[in-house]
Amino acid sequence: MERMSLDPEIAARLKRNPEGLVPAIAQQYDTGEVLMLAWMNDEALHRTLTTGRATYWSRSRQEFWVKGDTSGHVQHVKSVALDCDGDTVLVRVDQVGAACHTGERTCFDADVLG
């Protein structure tokens, strides 16, 4: 039977912010493009690891956000890594279409400083 919540060994290593979230960086697995940053709680990380679809916690809507469910711009998960402090997740994905809601390929394309 599929585990219903995050593996306790992973959960024990996670360092969450006061809202119970960690930042998750989405990166295109083959080109290396940094696509976006979103947030995960334990359940979003569990779903990301078990469903193959990058799943975040929407802080504005206060609900799970399966990337692409509305836009079609799905992220197929290739690998997931925790950083050395356990407070950031790196999700390598295959991004369908644009990662950014503005239609740009990445959320960092439009506003280069200096």
Add this chain to the structure above:
Amino acid sequence: MERMSLDPEIAARLKRNPEGLVPAIAQQYDTGEVLMLAWMNDEALHRTLTTGRATYWSRSRQEFWVKGDTSGHVQHVKSVALDCDGDTVLVRVDQVGAACHTGERTCFDADVLG
């Protein structure tokens, strides 16, 4: 004369967390490796933009952290971008040596999940 604080046009677009910080993703500019995630306040972003050295705010030490000042593992800044929401910074750098304090090249090398 050099501006002493962050450009007000940039500052107006930044969306900070309750501690006045935004997450900053450091990426190796040529290989695309995601090296680490750290945090910046306005002044750290200003210093990053004006000194050519990636500079963060250390939440544990509550002080500015010029990456590499202690370790020699300097990050030479190639470009800086804000994301579409103004709440995340992407810093493309040329990383000298290891980005991670553990000696790994990136902070995401050691703990691949699932």
